[in-house]
Amino acid sequence: xxxxxxxxxxxxxxxxxxxxxxxxxxxxxxxxxxxxxxxxxxxxxxxxxxxxxxxxxxxxxxxxxxxxxxxxxxxxxxxxxxxxxxxxxxxxxxxxxxxxxxxxxxxxxxxxxxxxxxxxxxxxxxxxxxxxxxxxxxxxxxxxxxxxxxxxxxxxxxxxxxxxxxxxxxxxxxxxxxxxxxxxxxxxxxxxxxxxxxxxxxxxxxxxxxxxxxxxxxxxxxxxxxxxxxxxxxxxxxxxxxxxxxxxxxxxxxxx
Numbered sequence: 001x002x003x004x005x006x007x008x009x010x011x012x013x014x015x016x017x018x019x020x021x022x023x024x025x026x027x028x029x030x031x032x033x034x035x036x037x038x039x040x041x042x043x044x045x046x047x048x049x050x051x052x053x054x055x056x057x058x059x060x061x062x063x064x065x066x067x068x069x070x071x072x073x074x075x076x077x078x079x080x081x082x083x084x085x086x087x088x089x090x091x092x093x094x095x096x097x098x099x100x101x102x103x104x105x106x107x108x109x110x111x112x113x114x115x116x117x118x119x120x121x122x123x124x125x126x127x128x129x130x131x132x133x134x135x136x137x138x139x140x141x142x143x144x145x146x147x148x149x150x151x152x153x154x155x156x157x158x159x160x161x162x163x164x165x166x167x168x169x170x171x172x173x174x175x176x177x178x179x180x181x182x183x184x185x186x187x188x189x190x191x192x193x194x195x196x197x198x199x200x201x202x203x204x205x206x207x208x209x210x211x212x213x214x215x216x217x218x219x220x221x222x223x224x225x226x227x228x229x230x231x232x233x234x235x236x237x238x239x240x241x242x243x244x245x246x247x248x249x250x251x252x253x254x255x256x
């Protein structure tokens with residue numbers, strides 16, 4: 001596609017659907033990308049060498065893309081946050097990042113047992129059909145309640161359900177809760193803890209967490225990570241109650 005000139009030295013070019021480059025003296029000095037999350041929201045990101053490249057990429061992208069637009073930034077990155085704010089973005093929510101010990105002696109979860117009548121199925125032992133049935137139930141409850149915008153993307157990735165990454169709570173022949181762990185990096189990440197609405201506040205989530213962290217500790221993983229929306233008081237209390245510590249925060253910014 002033809003580049004659009006913003007200054008004597010920087011050119012902005014849309015190189016593909018949802019992708020832009022900033023060029024200076026024939027060198028790429030910035031990249032911008034737009035992609036849809038599973039819930040349909042459109043997220044943008046910009047990686048630029050200097051402020052002028054960022055501003056010109058943002059101008060080109062925002063002119064070409066529909067509203068609303070979202071982006072996620074590390075709250076500690078004050079320069080990047082300010083750049084998005086100058087482009088018109090405002091804060092929609094904050095997510096706390098947690099580092100969680102896995103040793104039962106540190107978490108206090110060693111003696112935790114599931115509630116009466118509930119059994120925990122280990123990673124890799126869940127049957128796919130009832131797992132997907134639980135996933136559909138959780139989706140329906142989210143849609144009827146808080147909606148998707150404040151839910152982690154992992155909730156939505158139904159095609160990616162993998163029993164090897166899921167620990168499951170079962171009761172009366174049905175799956176009533178699950179915990180999913182992502183292990184694509186050296187630090188395992190707890191991506192989702194979900195319990196059916198009619199089985200909540202019974203200790204099932206805590207039992208799932210005890211099982212998952214114990215399993216990670218058994219294979220030599222000393223810590224895990226998780227992200228919790230600031231407004232989720234129950235999840236915050238759950239993690240902080242087992243010794244998790246905050247290591248940072250991300251902001252989701254939106255342009256409407």
